């Protein structure tokens with residue numbers, strides 16, 4: 001069984017790094033960690049980077065998850081290969097691009113590009129942003145799934161994710177004590193459905209509501225149509241052994257206590 005420790009980063013292709021930079025700094029509230037030739041590294045917490053825009057096709061979307069060490073990485077590669085997943089062993093140059101010691105790449109059953117990484121760099125400098133959105137860190141991602149039941153089995157049975165709750169047929173899955181790190185959202189093709197950053201308190205969400213009032217709120221669109229989310233106060237699962245997933249209806253209040261609707265998802269009106 002592969003043991004994921006945490007989500008580490010998202011890499012997004014973008015044809016226009018300048019627009020991506022404007023959005024990420026002035027709107028979303030991230031800090032520029034580094035401008036490479038073809039890569040823009042952004043921070044949202046103590047990590048060296050949590051989002052990287054890389055010059056290229058917007059359909060190139062990758063999520064990186066941390067595993068314990070290089071032995072775990074080798075084991076993960078064997079497990080994935082034995083299940084028929086093609087595994088790419090990251091080169092030294094590619095690892096350097098990702099600011100990790102080593103990594104492998106593969107696709108989940110829907111075709112989402114996933115990387116498993118060892119020793120992602122942290123930064124000695126504190127995160128601060130040009131726009132004070134109150135961000136405390138990169139927290140979770142929604143992943144498209146052609147078949148959520150099948151993909152839930154992959155994430156839980158192969159990668160040791162655990163279902164914390166379900167909204168309709170969307171499983172919210174944890175890989176550590178945080179309530180959810182991965183949500184699987186039914187969609188016709190692979191892709192990242194949304195990217196979440198936690199903010200410090202409800203006032204930060206409201207301040208961003210007014211700041212982003214011309215857009216879809218709480219969930220809002222960035223470059224290339226990617227959906228970003230701010231949320232506050234994610235639960236922790238206190239007792240790993242006894243927690244049972246709760247089932248919530250597929251309706252707006254299940255996503256947000258204020259009833260905000262996730263952009264890009266068809267929901268009943270109420």
Ligand SMILES: [Fe+2]
Nearest residue numbers: 140194196229
């Ligand atoms: Fe979310």
